[in-house]
Amino acid sequence: MIGRLNHVALAVPDLTEAAERYRTALGASVSEPQPLPEHGVTAVFVELDNTKIELLEPLGADSPIAAFLAKNPRGGMHHVCYEVSDIRAARDRLVASGARVLGDGEPKIGAHGKPVLFLHPSDVFGTLTELEEV
Amino acid sequence: MIGRLNHVALAVPDLTEAAERYRTALGASVSEPQPLPEHGVTAVFVELDNTKIELLEPLGADSPIAAFLAKNPRGGMHHVCYEVSDIRAARDRLVASGARVLGDGEPKIGAHGKPVLFLHPSDVFGTLTELEEV
Numbered sequence: 371m372i373g374r375l376n377h378v379a380l381a382v383p384d385l386t387e388a389a390e391r392y393r394t395a396l397g398a399s400v401s402e403p404q405p406l407p408e409h410g411v412t413a414v415f416v417e418l419d420n421t422k423i424e425l426l427e428p429l430g431a432d433s434p435i436a437a438f439l440a441k442n443p444r445g446g447m448h449h450v451c452y453e454v455s456d457i458r459a460a461r462d463r464l465v466a467s468g469a470r471v472l473g474d475g476e477p478k479i480g481a482h483g484k485p486v487l488f489l490h491p492s493d494v495f496g497t498l499t500e501l502e503e504v
Numbered sequence: 505m506i507g508r509l510n511h512v513a514l515a516v517p518d519l520t521e522a523a524e525r526y527r528t529a530l531g532a533s534v535s536e537p538q539p540l541p542e543h544g545v546t547a548v549f550v551e552l553d554n555t556k557i558e559l560l561e562p563l564g565a566d567s568p569i570a571a572f573l574a575k576n577p578r579g580g581m582h583h584v585c586y587e588v589s590d591i592r593a594a595r596d597r598l599v600a601s602g603a604r605v606l607g608d609g610e611p612k613i614g615a616h617g618k619p620v621l622f623l624h625p626s627d628v629f630g631t632l633t634e635l636e637e638v
Contacts, residue, residue, distance in 0.1 A: 371530055371531025371532070372530050372531060372532050372552065373552065373553045374552060374553045374554045374555075375509070375512070375552050375554055375555050375557070378509070378512055378584060380629065380630075380631050381630075382629040382630075383629070388629050391601070391628070391629070394601060395597065395598050395601035395602075395603055396505055396506050396586070396598070396628075397505025397506060397594075397597070398505070398506050418506065418507065418508060418509050418586070419507045419508045420508045420509055420554040420555055421508075421509050421554055421555055423509070423584075425629075442630055444625070444626055444629060444630040445629035445630035445631065446581075446625075446629075446630035446631060447580075447581035447582075447583075447584070447630075447631050448581075449581075450512060450557075450581070452530070452552070460531075463529065463531070464529050464530070467525070467528060467529035468529075469529055491578070491580075492578055494525070494530075495514065495516040495517070495522050495525070495559075495578060495579035495580075496514075496515075496516075496576055496578040496579035496580035496581075497514050497579065497580060497581050
């Protein structure tokens with residue numbers, strides 16, 4: 371069911387500094403910062419040869435990563451995102467297995483303009499897990 | 505400098521249960537458990553279309569993931585691993601940028617039989633980061 375790893379999201383306290391570190395010290399190709407106000411984050415995409423890393427900084431008062439950074443002030447690994455071809459079929463299979471979908475259980479339009487949902491971390495061994503329909 | 509994302513490592517408290525969940529609920533292709541006593545873990549490789557997830561369970565008394573699981577008993581995201589073509593050149597570039605390499609600073613042979621090193625999480629925004637020479 372799950373296909374490609376779409377991205378790994380890393381929360382960082384200072385996106386400008388993090389992007390510069392990835393560019394200079396790790397020699398990675400990094401995008402300009404992309405404000406995504408409807409998702410409460412500003413993102414920098416680190417393009418790897420086979421997938422991407424998303425560096426996320428809170429944007430606005432209700433950022434979904436604010437609590438994470440309050441708990442992990444230096445930053446940290448926030449979530450992984452797997453691609454699926456049919457997100458409702460994936461959701462139904464997961465729910466039937468006992469996994470919980472965050473929110474009202476319906477896919478939302480994610481940061482890439484495609485349907486996404488998040489599984490409850492406790493049902494996937496502590497890793498916040500996003501599914502994206504591609 | 506960094507090329508492919510080689511893997512994302514997720515620590516889990518029960519590898520058998522986690523592998524079965526990834527196989528059945530997420531529909532992923534999972535390997536048999538691989539005991540890696542010299543690295544203090546047993547690993548299950550979740551093969552995705554573009555990279556892999558490594559599910560890790562502690563093995564032995566001095567497992568490097570035991571403290572992480574004591575702090576995160578349900579499991580969680582442990583590290584990311586990027587591929588580099590010359591690990592000593594990568595190390596020198598990172599050290600020149602102010603990043604610290606864990607241990608004595610020399611690459612070791614990792615779980616895939618190739619030279620690896622780990623960067624101090626505080627120098628990469630809280631994410632434990634492995635480099636592997638391929």
